[in-house]
């Protein structure tokens with residue numbers, strides 16, 4: 085049985101509905117990442133799980149027990165905030181030990197447990213400092229220490245790395261991954277950052293407008309997105325999505341006016357797709373026989389050293405292609421583009437993935 | 440302002456003369472006060488004492504005047520405590536809850552304090568008489584009432600600067616509302632609480648009108664009223680007694696000033712979440 089189950093969650097802020105109907109099961113020991121565009125309700129979902137927001141309708145089950153009305157502490161949940169929310173007037177050790185003090189633990193026990201956590205997080209020498217005297221990464225570790233000292237069953241993170249600079253972010257990401265694999269505490273982690281999501285997660289939930297679009301392993305999300313939103317959201321640069329407006333024999337015309345020929349293909353599956361997606365790395369300039377093919381004009385070339393991102397237009401359809409060698413084209417050149425059917429992601433009118 | 444860096448000698452001298460004059464004007468009442476208070480034969484004229492003694496102080500710190508000193512202390516401390524406690528309890532919901540028109544409400548309450556006390560003394564007196572509050576308790580109550588609007592306004596703005604995330608973090612760790620206030624909100628508002636406490640203390644210590652109107656006897660008066668009543672009490676004015684009384688009366692205000700200063704400079708532990 086799943087450790088944590090959200091069943092038909094619904095959240096209203098006054099008259100505004102933010103989450104209409106959301107269900108998710110979180111398995112014990114998993115590292116679950118919530119991603120989605122800004123304002124889609126990730127923080128709200130996390131706060132409902134934590135107990136900081138009421139659940140308007142629906143049930144939260146932890147270990148199969150109804151937890152809607154439990155105090156966060158009784159839920160066995162702790163949380164790391166984006167701003168860390170360390171108490172500025174307490175030292176590091178007081179910050180970490182605060183929850184234990186509230187529980188009424190003895191001084192000796194608090195000292196012992198804070199010491200253990202500090203050792204695990206290499207905070208030993210910092211115990212007497214105030215948060216203001218710590219670097220960003222150190223504050224981050226204190227916040228984690230505070231979250232784990234009470235031995236929670238579930239830790240929630242709300243964009244914990246977004247205040248750090250790029251280098252530190254990568255370091256902390258690795259530390260968090262190591263920490264998770266060492267301790268195996270069930271984790272729910274909200275982020276904007278795709279790389280974080282893809283590298284850290286055992287499973288990713290992609291959210292849009294208060295709904296979970298797909299909940300799957302990173303590999304599945306990348307290889308087989310179940311709807312166009314997920315297809316466009318996961319992957320950088322974004323997947324090319326062609327919305328088909330009409331099919332005429334062996335050519336199709338997109339809503340943005342690109343004409344794609346699939347003359348060389350035997351299958352007529354393409355004829356049924358409402359949306360066709362293909363990742364930039366699968367679009368080749370030149371194209372081969374037996375591929376979907378169309379003409380486009382080169383608009384801009386971004387050279388990143390080991391790879392080039394080529395932006396093209398056909399009609400008003402924008403296309404991105406990614407070449408791992410130098411791009412063999414110039415700006416304003418008309419080129420032929422091709423991609424294999426095996427690399428396409430096709431969705432029907434209702435946004436369902438076509439098998 | 441190049442000339443200002445190296446002033447001419449004439450300029451230096453005239454500036455010093457001017458400063459000297461200012462010092463004399465400022466300090467002469469002060470020095471008169473101090474010299475008279477330690478002069479056993481004080482007459483009220485400006486003279487250097489031939490002998491220094493603290494006998495006037497000893498007189499002030501005994502009998503009725505000691506009683507009045509204690510009255511002042513009780514009234515000021517009680518007002519300060521009550522104001523701070525009530526302001527905390529009122530300001531926190533004002534800061535955290537969505538109350539319609541809350542700012543308008545607070546500012547219109549502050550109008551109470553802007554009215555001259557004299558303008559409301561008659562209703563206050565009549566109410567006090569009906570409620571049997573023409574005593575030190577009544578004085579504490581009315582002074583607290585007068586202090587509260589600004590205290591709440593100030594404290595609410597202080598609480599507003601404390602990020603709710605800190606409280607949420609504490610809540611997740613199991614803190615009740617009371618624990619949250621005691622361990623997170625109040626310690627972070629130390630500077631604000633100190634300002635309110637001292638403001639209430641000094642205003643109650645200095646208050647003349649309300650105790651004068653609401654209290655009946657020498658034994659009940661605080662020092663502010665006692666000083667006034669002591670004028671010409673023994674036929675001739677006893678300047679030695681009065682000056683010693685004034686100095687003792689002024690001392691707590693000065694003390695409070697230094698306490699406040701220390702608290703305000705060391706009190707800001709930094710409120711921001713990110714430190």
Ligand SMILES: Nc1ncnc2c1ncn2[C@@H]1O[C@H](COP(=O)(O)OP(=O)(O)OP(=O)(O)O)[C@@H](O)[C@H]1O
Nearest residue numbers: 097100102120121122123124125126127128129276
């Ligand atoms: N207390 C609140 N009152 C009213 N609306 C709210 C409240 N909190 C959040 N919302 C609304 O709920 C929606 C979801 O907000 P939420 O903070 O969960 O988004 P998010 O996915 O975390 O976004 P971000 O990535 O920017 O943090 C937003 O439209 C937001 O305006």
Ligand SMILES: [Mg+2]
Nearest residue numbers: 126127128242
């Ligand atoms: Mg958020």
